[in-house]
Amino acid sequence: MPTPIVLVAEDDAAIRDLLTHHLQRDGFEVVAVADGNAALRSARELADVVLLDVGLPVIDGLEVARVLRRDKHDVPIVMLTARSDEIDRVLGLELGADDYICKPFSPREVVARVKAVLRRAGKPFTSRASILQFGRLQIDESAREARVDGIDIKLKPREFGLLLALALNSGVALSRRALVERVWGYDFAGDERTVDVHIRRVRRKIEEQHGLPPMLQTVHGFGYKFMRA
Ligand code: CA
Numbered sequence: 001m002p003t004p005i006v007l008v009a010e011d012d013a014a015i016r017d018l019l020t021h022h023l024q025r026d027g028f029e030v031v032a033v034a035d036g037n038a039a040l041r042s043a044r045e046l047a048d049v050v051l052l053d054v055g056l057p058v059i060d061g062l063e064v065a066r067v068l069r070r071d072k073h074d075v076p077i078v079m080l081t082a083r084s085d086e087i088d089r090v091l092g093l094e095l096g097a098d099d100y101i102c103k104p105f106s107p108r109e110v111v112a113r114v115k116a117v118l119r120r121a122g123k124p125f126t127s128r129a130s131i132l133q134f135g136r137l138q139i140d141e142s143a144r145e146a147r148v149d150g151i152d153i154k155l156k157p158r159e160f161g162l163l164l165a166l167a168l169n170s171g172v173a174l175s176r177r178a179l180v181e182r183v184w185g186y187d188f189a190g191d192e193r194t195v196d197v198h199i200r201r202v203r204r205k206i207e208e209q210h211g212l213p214p215m216l217q218t219v220h221g222f223g224y225k226f227m228r229a
Contacts, residue, residue, distance in 0.1 A: 003168055004125050005182075006114060007047035008032040009039035009064070010080065011057055015103075019051060022107035023114065025142055027130060029168070032185050036064045043068055043075055046181070048123060049114055052097070053080045062095060069096035076117040080105070132167050134228050137212060139167050148210040158183055159202045162195065166216060166226035175223040199224060 006023050010016040011034045020030045031046060033039050036059025043050050043064070050068075054061040065077050079100040098117045101110060118125050130141040138147040144160055146153045155163065161183035166174060174182075176192040184190075199216055207214055217227050 003027065003029045004048035004118060004123065005029045005031055005046055007039065007042045007050045007052075009034075009036070009042075009050065009056060009061065010053040011035065011055070012053075015053075015080075018107055019110060022111055026111050027141065028114070028125070029165075029182065031181055034187060036060060038187055039064050040067060042181070044071075044073060046178075047075055049076045049078070049118055049121075051078050051080060051110065051114065053082075054086050055082055065095040065097050074121075076121045078110075078113055078117055134167065134170075134215065135212070136210070137206065137215070139164060146206065148206060148212065153205050153210075155202065155205060156198075159198050159205070162198055162224075163202050163206075163216075163226075166224055170226045170228060173219040173222055173225040177223075179223060195223070 006028045008016055008019050008023070008030055010019065010032070013034070016032050016034065020032050023030045031042050033042055034057070036056040039050070039052060039056060039061070040059065052061040052064055056064065059067075061079060065079065068075065068077070077097045079095075079097045080103060081100055082103045098120065099113050101113060115125055132139040132141065136149050138150075140147070141164060144157070146155055146160060146163060162179060165179060165182045176195045179195050180188050180192055203214070203216055206212055207216070215227055217225050219225055
């Protein structure tokens with residue numbers, strides 16, 4: 001199966017970043033959001049599994065879970081609860097969450113639970129090799145480095161994120177919006193054309209400076225796709 005996308009819905013930036021880091025290191029794609037509205041949208045549109053904080057702004061996590069289940073959306077949900085009295089609510093309301101974890105938690109534990117709910121949902125995830133090789137270009141996912149002929153290419157984090165998102169979906173056109181959501185996050189409010197600027201930089205650093213054939217192809221009026229050279 002393609003890389004599962006984990007939606008991390010958590011308004012505490014430190015926890016959000018910590019979870020994102022650990023999940024990415026284990027080979028998951030992560031979309032992180034900070035409020036319940038964005039969580040609902042992302043859960044419906046692109047998530048394979050949801051890590052859902054109970055205490056979220058705009059719409060709280062319990063309500064997000066309730067709405068998803070009401071709409072017969074069966075994405076696996078792991079609730080993150082901050083207080084022991086929330087556990088009773090999470091369990092008592094029979095929201096249809098698949099699991100819950102109390103804060104403070106160890107990120108390893110969270111990753112293990114995410115894998116467990118995916119397995120139970122019939123979508124087992126085994127970490128794939130984290131190095132992708134396309135001719136002379138090597139993309140090392142866990143080190144978050146790109147190399148040409150073994151030489152490290154200095155890519156900024158967003159540039160690497162775009163390259164990786166496209167390479168993981170080799171041959172598939174991804175819209176600018178999809179790329180923004182994966183690399184900048186759902187709450188990105190800027191211009192989607194920023195994707196174009198970053199793609200140009202990646203092309204310059206990889207294709208032009210190292211004489212590689214064009215791999216990042218423009219899909220006019222839509223976005224980009226990665227084509228193996
Ligand atoms: Ca919270």
